[in-house]
Amino acid sequence: MLAVYDDALPAVYGYLLRRCADRRVAEDLTSETFLAAMDTVRRDDEARPTTPWLIGVARHKLADHWRAMQRTPEPVEELPEPVDDHWEVHLDRMLAHYTLARLSPTHRAVLTLRYVDDLPVGECAAHLDRTVGATEALLTRAKRAFRAAYPETESHTGQPGKAGRGGHA
Incomplete structure (x- = not known):
C-alpha cells in the first residue's frame, strides 16, 4: 500500500476535488478512500492496490457522500473560490x-457520474441504486434542472444569454 500511496494520492485527491469542488470534502473522502483500501489490504492478502483501483474506491466513497447529502442537503449561496487554472476554462468550471x-x-x-466520469447509464444506475430506466429519466430531469440553474450572463455579443458552452449539460 505504501508503494502506491505517493503516486496515487494526487490522482485520488484530484479526482475527488474535480467532482465535489470542496477541498474539505475532497480531503475527507481521500482519507476515507485510503482507509478503506488499507482495510481491504489487511483482510485480503491477494489485494494489490493500484491508482485506478483506488480511484474506483474513491468513486464509491463519493457516491456514498452524495447519498448522504440527499438526506441533508447544504445550501450554496455563492460561487466557490477559484482554483489555479486558465481564466476562461476556470470560469467555465466554476460556473459548472x-x-x-x-x-x-x-x-x-447522476450528472457527474454520466458526464464527468463518462460512465454508461447502466453503471450510473448501479452506483445510484436505480434501474436503467429510472436513471435515464433522472438524467433528463437533471439536465433540465442544470440548464435552468445555469447563471445568466452577458455573452461576448453584448446580448443576454447563457455563459460557457451555451448552457449545455
Whole structure:
C-alpha cells in the first residue's frame, strides 16, 4: 500500500476535488478512500492496490457522500473560490460547479457520474441504486434542472444569454 500511496494520492485527491469542488470534502473522502483500501489490504492478502483501483474506491466513497447529502442537503449561496487554472476554462468550471452545487444531490450525482466520469447509464444506475430506466429519466430531469440553474450572463455579443458552452449539460 505504501508503494502506491505517493503516486496515487494526487490522482485520488484530484479526482475527488474535480467532482465535489470542496477541498474539505475532497480531503475527507481521500482519507476515507485510503482507509478503506488499507482495510481491504489487511483482510485480503491477494489485494494489490493500484491508482485506478483506488480511484474506483474513491468513486464509491463519493457516491456514498452524495447519498448522504440527499438526506441533508447544504445550501450554496455563492460561487466557490477559484482554483489555479486558465481564466476562461476556470470560469467555465466554476460556473459548472456552482450550478451543480445548486442542484439536488441526486441530480448532481447522476450528472457527474454520466458526464464527468463518462460512465454508461447502466453503471450510473448501479452506483445510484436505480434501474436503467429510472436513471435515464433522472438524467433528463437533471439536465433540465442544470440548464435552468445555469447563471445568466452577458455573452461576448453584448446580448443576454447563457455563459460557457451555451448552457449545455
